[in-house]
Amino acid sequence: MEVYLVDGTYELFRHFYAVPSAKDARGQEIGAVRAVLHSMLAMTREGATHIAVATDHVIESFRNKLWPEYKTGEGIDSNLLAQFPLLEEALTALGILVWPMIEYEADDALASAANAAEQDPRVDRILICTPDKDLAQCVRKTRIVQFDRRKRAVRDEAGVIEKFGVEPASIPDYLALVGDAADGYPGLKGWGAKSTAAVLSQFKHLEHIPLDPREWRVSVTSAATLAATFKRERERAFLFRDLATLRTEIPLFQSVDDLLWTGPTSAFPALAARMDSPQLNRIQ
DSSP, X not given: OEEEEEEHHHHHHHXXXXXXXXXXXXXXBOHHHHHHHHHHHHHHHTTXXXXXXXXXXXXXXXXXXXXXXXXXXXXXXXXXXXXXHHHHHHHHHHTOEEXXXXXXXXXXXXXXXXXXXXXXXXXXXXXXXXXOGGGGGGOBTTTEEEEETTTTEEEOHHHHHHHHSSOGGGHHHHHHHHOBTTTTBOOOTTOOHHHHHHHHHHHOSGGGSOSSGGGOOSOOTTHHHHHHHHHHTHHHHHHHHHHHSOOOOOOOOSOGGGGBOOOOOTXXXXXXXXXXXXXXXXXX
16 A cells, blocks of 8 residues: 655645646636646546645744744735635545644644554555655655655655755754755754765764764864854754654544545535536546
8 A cells, every 4th residue: 555645735836836827707716726636636547545635724833933934925926825725625525635734834744644654554655745855854764755746756765865965864953954945944054965964974963963073073164163153053953953843743544544535525526617627527
């Protein structure tokens, strides 16, 4: 059994900017939602049987209380934001399990779902469908992987190490030091991808990094300066790691069987008619 956990927020964003605008009879933008529905149906045709989608029903989360500059919905196109509730309604009508996140983020739901599905011995592989680097921390060997559906690329643990230079467990530490502009935290000044990977490949986690750079048995440019910055901003680094660490204990389902797609619900025909798509109208 393979489990597909889909980042609905990413899917809605990427389709919004990839497909032409389309409006329903009410004048509401529906183009991205319609494209996501087509994409989900393509997954089922390709053999996916157990599917769930997580969305950011509210862009802000508990992380905004920890770091006021964390990402918000400010600046997001209103026609895109307005499609989130419709996406959740449409996917539910299609019969796909949806987790709309409010206090937490969609990434936390994906991490929690992967953690829960991993406990089921019937599950051979869990594919987290997003290229988002945050989710790299959830990868486990070849059993929990990231799947970039657009590029048709699978990234397992070896792939994470190849791309970032650190193991999946060190990804939150890596992001704490290099920062994540998309999420709104800057990391520590001077700590780039190469120097961070070199240090963390040896020490794994922030708390194990010696404050004395002479103890760093790696070749890092400006080690003394980096060490001074780390010493001065160590507490901020721990805060950024907390922001980057995905929560894995959110209760989302009782059994992996809850993710089995058995076809559209009785609400789907009306929804499909609203989408004005011959392909969707044929799905009954």
